[in-house]
């Protein structure tokens with residue numbers, strides 16, 4: 001492109017994350033309603049969350065619930081209730097994608113990439129400056 005936009009950086013929708021109060025109840029809802037079950041469960045102590053990943057083709061639905069009151073997801077549930085929390089976009093190079101966001105004037109939550117679940121490398125982009133959407137850049 002000639003307008004200074006980078007080459008396309010997003011290769012796939014990695015996951016759509018939904019904040020839930022009761023992880024077991026949420027898993028049961030998806031099983032009863034859509035016949036799908038988690039392919040991966042993980043507790044991420046650093047983020048204060050427990051998550052369940054349900055595979056849909058090459059992407060995931062990520063059900064995420066807080067494991068402690070000071071978890072950011074606990075705050076989200078208190079303010080907004082259950083619902084869409086963030087969208088994870090798959091990228092080839094998380095650091096390069098983060099740099100592109102920075103150069104475009106975006107507001108970052110993570111200044112450098114960090115470990116995510118499933119052994120991924122991730123970085124979050126602040127919803128303010130990203131059309132109101134919390135964005136997670138996910139490198140497998």
Ligand code: CO
Pocket residue numbers: 015017062086088136
């Ligand atoms: Co995520």
